[in-house]
Amino acid sequence: MNIAVLGGAGYIGSHAVKLLAERGHRVTAVDNLVNGHRAAVDAASRLVVLDAGDTAGLTAVLKAEKIEAVMHFAASAYVGESVRNPRLYYRNNVANTVRVLDAMHLAGVSRLVFSSTCATYGEPGKVPITEEAPQHPISPYGRSKHMVEQMLLDTARAENLAFAAPRYFNVAGAALDGTLGEDHRPETHLIPIALQTALGQHEQVDIYGADYPTPDGTCVRDYIHVWDLVEAHLVLLENLQPGRGLFYNLGVGRGYSVREIIDACHRVTGRNIPTRLVARRPGDPPVLYAAPERMFKDFGWKARITELDSIIASAWRWLRNHPRGYQ
Numbered sequence: 001m002n003i004a005v006l007g008g009a010g011y012i013g014s015h016a017v018k019l020l021a022e023r024g025h026r027v028t029a030v031d032n033l034v035n036g037h038r039a040a041v042d043a044a045s046r047l048v049v050l051d052a053g054d055t056a057g058l059t060a061v062l063k064a065e066k067i068e069a070v071m072h073f074a075a076s077a078y079v080g081e082s083v084r085n086p087r088l089y090y091r092n093n094v095a096n097t098v099r100v101l102d103a104m105h106l107a108g109v110s111r112l113v114f115s116s117t118c119a120t121y122g123e124p125g126k127v128p129i130t131e132e133a134p135q136h137p138i139s140p141y142g143r144s145k146h147m148v149e150q151m152l153l154d155t156a157r158a159e160n161l162a163f164a165a166p167r168y169f170n171v172a173g174a175a176l177d178g179t180l181g182e183d184h185r186p187e188t189h190l191i192p193i194a195l196q197t198a199l200g201q202h203e204q205v206d207i208y209g210a211d212y213p214t215p216d217g218t219c220v221r222d223y224i225h226v227w228d229l230v231e232a233h234l235v236l237l238e239n240l241q242p243g244r245g246l247f248y249n250l251g252v253g254r255g256y257s258v259r260e261i262i263d264a265c266h267r268v269t270g271r272n273i274p275t276r277l278v279a280r281r282p283g284d285p286p287v288l289y290a291a292p293e294r295m296f297k298d299f300g301w302k303a304r305i306t307e308l309d310s311i312i313a314s315a316w317r318w319l320r321n322h323p324r325g326y327q
């Protein structure tokens with residue numbers, strides 16, 4: 001297929017570009033390079049430097065490249081930042097997705113895979129979280145993604161859009177061949193910060209709260225390897241149905257606390273990782289982990305790189321070989 005990957009130079013988008021190209025698809029990566037990296041786009045694919053919210057520009061690209069499906073990863077994705085700057089999130093995640101839908105409509109493209117998130121569930125009443133769990137997001141980030149899910153459902157009903165909105169848990173790790181990895185500026189995610197600390201790039205890792213109702217008091221999350229995550233996108237793309245939305249949790253189905261993650265980073269690197277206990281970060285629910293079975297039941301898909309140490313080892317390999325990221 002001819003596939004456009006919006007946000008194709010970002011962390012998850014670049015892994016999607018690589019996977020799709022390896023599986024024989026013709027990929028056009030679209031990225032404004034505000035957070036993305038030119039060097040992250042697989043050499044087999046084309047990069048168009050364009051903002052996903054530029055409807056006219058995107059329409060032209062979709063038409064020129066005869067695009068048949070869109071994967072939309074271009075978004076702002078930090079819970080804490082969304083609390084401080086909600087307009088950024090409603091603009092980048094909601095308003096720009098309307099513009100992407102406009103461009104797809106104008107270019108006659110009706111297949112979409114959209115990055116959604118477990119943050120749409122808010123503070124779940126019970127774990128593991130199934131796809132039927134009520135969605136009451138507690139951060140502007142989670143609300144922005146939930147709004148888009150609703151928007152996509154309405155559009156699917158009205159215009160026969162075929163879409164999937166996989167809900168990601170915590171995405172981690174790096175391409176197993178060492179060519180791609182995580183390079184956020186600034187980095188806010190736990191695993192890369194812990195590994196950068198192991199490398200001596202930070203003095204310590206801040207632990208955001210140890211008074212949560214969890215076994216060791218720190219937040220529990222479900223970490224899924226980025227390669228597994230993008231493989232699931234391809235499975236969803238292959239199973240889209242006109243007029244319908246597919247909602248699936250993408251996680252491993254196991255939760256690890258912040259302290260367990262830091263311990264695992266210590267184990268994998270063999271290096272000291274000092275920590276400092278600080279206040280809670282607004283918008284963080286105590287425990288999030290997926291019931292991932294629906295993907296397996298419907299499509300026979302499940303995550304393969306499920307050992308926490310293997311996930312961290314892939315991120316560590318990337319960081320050791322690229323201590324300055326893509327620079």
Ligand code: UDP
Nearest residue numbers: 079188189190193206207208219258281284
């Ligand atoms: N976290 C932390 N210190 C950090 C970064 C994150 O204690 O420097 C915690 C954060 O509060 C959350 C978990 O680690 O409970 C995962 O956070 P991350 O930002 O990696 O992903 P998110 O859950 O926000 O998608």
